[in-house]
Amino acid sequence: MKISEVKEIREKFDFTHIVILGIDMEGRQHVATHGLSKSNAKQAADMGNNLKKKLKWPIKNCNAKPLERICAHCDYWKRGEHWPGYPIEENQGGKCMYNPEPTKRFEKDIACSKFIPIF
Numbered sequence: 001m002k003i004s005e006v007k008e009i010r011e012k013f014d015f016t017h018i019v020i021l022g023i024d025m026e027g028r029q030h031v032a033t034h035g036l037s038k039s040n041a042k043q044a045a046d047m048g049n050n051l052k053k054k055l056k057w058p059i060k061n062c063n064a065k066p067l068e069r070i071c072a073h074c075d076y077w078k079r080g081e082h083w084p085g086y087p088i089e090e091n092q093g094g095k096c097m098y099n100p101e102p103t104k105r106f107e108k109d110i111a112c113s114k115f116i117p118i119f
Helices: 001-014 039-055
Strands: 017-023 029-035
Touching: 001 017, 001 029, 017 039, 029 039
Parallel strands: none
Antiparallel strands: 017 029
């Protein structure tokens, strides 16, 4: 399950945190988490790790951490693409294709409101 799919479910129900346990046809267990803010995401990851421990997962698989919420991890972040009128070489390091102008964020704990995880 992709992080963006877990995010959609969390948003659909207006939750601040979500932990999903899934079991596939072969009986394999999957745990996915998401949180509204960085601290919510950390708490959800901790809950997911505790769930995995209770289910007797290997300890090495019980230390998941939330994805860092930086532009390079967002689906809108593209390298080499450009907006019409912008020079191509301007975007070799990457640029937000949702909003090409830098945005000031007052709430550091919440990423861009349009953040879509690529993983």
